[in-house]
Amino acid sequence: MNDQHPTQPLADPSARWVLSTDAAASAPRRRGRRWPWLIAVIAVAVLAAGAWFAGEYIARGIVERTIRDQVASRLDIPADQHVDVDVRGAVIPQLIGGRLDDVTVSAADVSLGALTGDVEVHAAGVPIRGDAPLQSASATVRLDQDQVRALLGTVDGFPADAVTVEAPDIVISTELKAFSLSVPVGVSLTPSASGGDLVLTPRALRVSGAEVSADVLIDQFGALARTVVRDWDVCVKQYLPVGLTLSGVRVDGAQVVADIAIDPRITVDAALQQKGTCS
Numbered sequence: 001m002n003d004q005h006p007t008q009p010l011a012d013p014s015a016r017w018v019l020s021t022d023a024a025a026s027a028p029r030r031r032g033r034r035w036p037w038l039i040a041v042i043a044v045a046v047l048a049a050g051a052w053f054a055g056e057y058i059a060r061g062i063v064e065r066t067i068r069d070q071v072a073s074r075l076d077i078p079a080d081q082h083v084d085v086d087v088r089g090a091v092i093p094q095l096i097g098g099r100l101d102d103v104t105v106s107a108a109d110v111s112l113g114a115l116t117g118d119v120e121v122h123a124a125g126v127p128i129r130g131d132a133p134l135q136s137a138s139a140t141v142r143l144d145q146d147q148v149r150a151l152l153g154t155v156d157g158f159p160a161d162a163v164t165v166e167a168p169d170i171v172i173s174t175e176l177k178a179f180s181l182s183v184p185v186g187v188s189l190t191p192s193a194s195g196g197d198l199v200l201t202p203r204a205l206r207v208s209g210a211e212v213s214a215d216v217l218i219d220q221f222g223a224l225a226r227t228v229v230r231d232w233d234v235c236v237k238q239y240l241p242v243g244l245t246l247s248g249v250r251v252d253g254a255q256v257v258a259d260i261a262i263d264p265r266i267t268v269d270a271a272l273q274q275k276g277t278c279s
Contacts, residue, residue: 059091063100071105074273075112083107099135100126110141114154115239117143121262130267137262139244142255151198155234157227167251169203174228176221183207185217187228191249191256196276198234198249198258205229235278243272 064085071083088102106120125135145165153160162173169188176183189200205212217225236246243266248259266272
């Protein structure tokens with residue numbers, strides 16, 4: 001040891017031990033004080049989310065069941081008829097706002113008199129109380145071949161049993177008899193909507209497999225040909241409420257698809273809920 005390099009005194013080992021112990025103890029305590037708050041926040045968030053989803057589940061079930069019951073009551077369908085109801089989006093905020101934004105209701109083989117088919121109704125802005133109209137609504141009805149035959153069977157003189165559905169037409173196969181001859185005739189009918197009713201218009205004629213014009217068929221068979229070369233009017237108003245109007249018809253594969261416009265006031269106007277009539 002000398003004066004130029006003085007020796008520093010050694011630190012007290014016991015003092016270092018005490019300081020080290022205090023520092024180590026203080027850090028966990030600070031972290032420990034944060035954990036209860038964090039756990040509490042997580043617990044509250046989990047409980048809130050659980051309560052929201054539980055409430056949403058219950059509210060959705062009540063809304064869908066109510067809509068299902070109303071549909072069954074208004075359409076007078078059997079109690080065991082399966083009806084699917086889809087309400088888009090979270091239900092609780094919509095209930096608070098007083099309207100359901102987007103609702104789709106569908107059911108298979110719904111019978112409205114002679115009009116039977118798979119029905120799908122889409123509605124927007126559905127009021128949760130019966131004192132306001134819908135914002136908008138529309139429906140489609142899909143009929144298979146047997147259901148088309150049943151509907152066309154209500155038309156006098158129409159050969160409904162000979163109908164097949166072959167896109168893009170409804171086809172009837174029949175025979176024209178002249179003297180001792182019996183000639184097979186096929187008529188392709190294009191469906192359309194006019195004045196709320198279904199209209200079938202001849203598009204193509206086939207005689208013994210060869211396509212011919214209507215004039216040729218009339219020249220060959222005279223007035224007899226007019227039993228097939230004609231428009232067929234099928235009244236469907238009698239099966240629908242006044243507030244529902246047939247707006248379009250098309251053939252999709254082996255089905256006939258009817259588009260139906262719905263008057264938004266049907267929820268508040270009792271007259272629109274009554275069945276229509278054929279003039």
